[in-house]
Amino acid sequence: xxxxxxxxxxxxxxxxxxxxxxxxxxxxxxxxxxxxxxxxxxxxxxxxxxxxxxxxxxxxxxxxxxxxxxxxxxxxxxxxxxxxxxxxxxxxxxxxxxxxxxxxxxxxxxxxxxxxxxxxxxxxxxxxxxxxxxxxxxxxxxxxxxxxxxxxxxxxxxxxxxxxxxxxxxxxxxxxxxxxxxxxxxxxxxxxxxxxxxxxxxxxxxxxxxxxxxxxxxxxxxxxxxxxxxxxxxxxxxxxxxxxxxxxxxxxxxxxxxxxxxxxxxxxxxxxxxxxxxxxxxxxxxxxxxxxxxx
Numbered sequence: 001x002x003x004x005x006x007x008x009x010x011x012x013x014x015x016x017x018x019x020x021x022x023x024x025x026x027x028x029x030x031x032x033x034x035x036x037x038x039x040x041x042x043x044x045x046x047x048x049x050x051x052x053x054x055x056x057x058x059x060x061x062x063x064x065x066x067x068x069x070x071x072x073x074x075x076x077x078x079x080x081x082x083x084x085x086x087x088x089x090x091x092x093x094x095x096x097x098x099x100x101x102x103x104x105x106x107x108x109x110x111x112x113x114x115x116x117x118x119x120x121x122x123x124x125x126x127x128x129x130x131x132x133x134x135x136x137x138x139x140x141x142x143x144x145x146x147x148x149x150x151x152x153x154x155x156x157x158x159x160x161x162x163x164x165x166x167x168x169x170x171x172x173x174x175x176x177x178x179x180x181x182x183x184x185x186x187x188x189x190x191x192x193x194x195x196x197x198x199x200x201x202x203x204x205x206x207x208x209x210x211x212x213x214x215x216x217x218x219x220x221x222x223x224x225x226x227x228x229x230x231x232x233x234x235x236x237x238x239x240x241x242x243x244x245x246x247x248x249x250x251x252x253x254x255x256x257x258x259x260x261x262x263x264x265x266x267x268x269x270x271x272x273x274x275x276x277x278x279x280x281x282x283x284x285x286x287x288x289x290x291x292x293x294x295x
Contacts, residue, residue, distance in 0.1 A: 024091060028152060028173035030061050030268050033085025033225070033245025033254045037121045037151070039078075050265040056080050057268055059154075059171050064096060067169040070156075075166040079155045081121050085225065085245040085254065087150045087178040090116070094141040094172035097133050105136035107167045111157040116149035125153055135160045139170070148178050150248070181224045184246055187278050190253070190271040194231075197271065198279040209281040213238075216281075227253065244269060 028034050036056045051061040058066035060082065070078055097108045111132055115125035127147055134140065152173060159166040186201045194215055199208040206220030206229060213235030220229035225246050232239040244255030253271035 024174040024176060025088070026062070026172050026174055027084045027086075027088040027090065028060050028082055028171055030057065030254070031243055031256045033247065034060050034082055035254045035268070035270065036060075036080060037083045038081040050267050059168060061266075061268075062170065063265070064098070064169050067096075067167055070166045072165055075159050075162060075164060076156055078166070079153065082152045082154070083121060083247075084150050084152070084173075086248050087118055087148060088173070088175040089178045090144060090147045090149055090173050090175035092141045092143055092172075092174040093129070094139055094170075094174065095131075095133055095137075096139045096169035096171075097135065097137045098169050099136045099167060102136055104167075106159065106161040107165065108135040108137075108160045109133050109156050109158075109166060109168045110135070110160050113153075113155040113157060115153040115155075116147050117151040117153070118148050119151075121151050125151075130157075139172070141172070141174070147175075149173075179248075182250075184222055184225060184250065185276075186222065186227060186246070186253075188276045189274045189279055191274050192271045193269060196274070196279075198281060200278045200281075207281075208278070227255075231257070242269060244271065 025032055030051070039056045051057045051063065051066060053066040054069040056068060059068045059080065070076075093114060095109075095112075099105055099107055111130065114129045114131065116127045117124040129144070154171060156166060156168065186199045186206055188199060190197045190199060192210065194210050195212040197208055197210040197215075197217070199206055199217065199220075201222065204222050206217065206222055206227060208217035208220065209215060210217075213233035215231060215233045217229050217231055220227060226243065227246065228241070228243045230239065230241055238259060240257060240259040242255065242257040244253040246253050251273045253269070255269055256266040257269045258266040
């Protein structure tokens, strides 16, 4: 294992230093397909229209009003493993340790360990950084040396003295895809928080449907590994948007969804591919109609 111990106070690199190079992606963000694999704390609801404040997902939702909070009475030794949508060459890691008020600075994370693996969520963590973070600090970005990773393990080792809990706002990992994006075919049946969903891809366009509440997927577009679409339900008159990223093995989609016209607030969605066959949407709609009548 490569061990790198750093004292990180105000020695972070400004993100503007990287602005003239290739655009970097925050690989550790829900909207870019990252998700929590393991944690010693309960997760939020996968179909909630908003990422709940205090949950592990709030560390990567890019909403600084949320943030993660430790369970009361357990302020340290919290561990999280995040899976990225693909292997990335990571060039920066970032942390937001800001608290609601300066008086709450003792709730800030002090010592943290970050490990990277390109093998699996539970092995192969060969590169490790142990950092001392600045209390109550806004986002700080630190340059790292092209670390190739698909899994990131974060362990909170201590805080700035609060005896009962710790609060951490956001974690980021900026980089570029380590591999060339392969051709993506989303056609098939996917298990989703909305029930079975049938998707049909023609070129870059994607349409679909699901029986729950006579749901439809329209205006779908695939760009690289990212799928964006609008959803609507005739049974509830609800509608919204979704952005998901297909994983490296092309059997799962991870991302975010919102309800209504606005993209915020948003929740997170997970789709699991069940077959390569797309069910006829008229059949799906009839199934949904029967479900509504039964209810």
